[in-house]
Amino acid sequence: MERATGGRRTEIRRGEEWTVQNVRSSEKTYTCPGCHQPVPAGSAHVVAWATESLFGREAALAARRHWHLRCWG
Numbered sequence: 001m002e003r004a005t006g007g008r009r010t011e012i013r014r015g016e017e018w019t020v021q022n023v024r025s026s027e028k029t030y031t032c033p034g035c036h037q038p039v040p041a042g043s044a045h046v047v048a049w050a051t052e053s054l055f056g057r058e059a060a061l062a063a064r065r066h067w068h069l070r071c072w073g
């Protein structure tokens with residue numbers, strides 16, 4: 001499981017509202033959609049997903065992406 005720091009927040013990116021959560025650490029390595037480089041396991045990063053999705057909140061949550069802090073910010 002991911003250990004989150006702080007609460008969720010919403011941000012507007014490219015005209016869409018995203019739910020954003022800072023993650024202190026994770027057990028898996030993810031690929032950052034911003035730079036297509038790995039987000040190493042154990043590194044602090046950001047998880048983001050579209051708040052409102054055509055496919056519903058559950059699908060949006062399932063499609064969440066893990067970003068480097070610098071790539072999201």
Ligand SMILES: [Zn+2]
Pocket residue numbers: 032033034035036037067068071
């Ligand atoms: Zn990145």
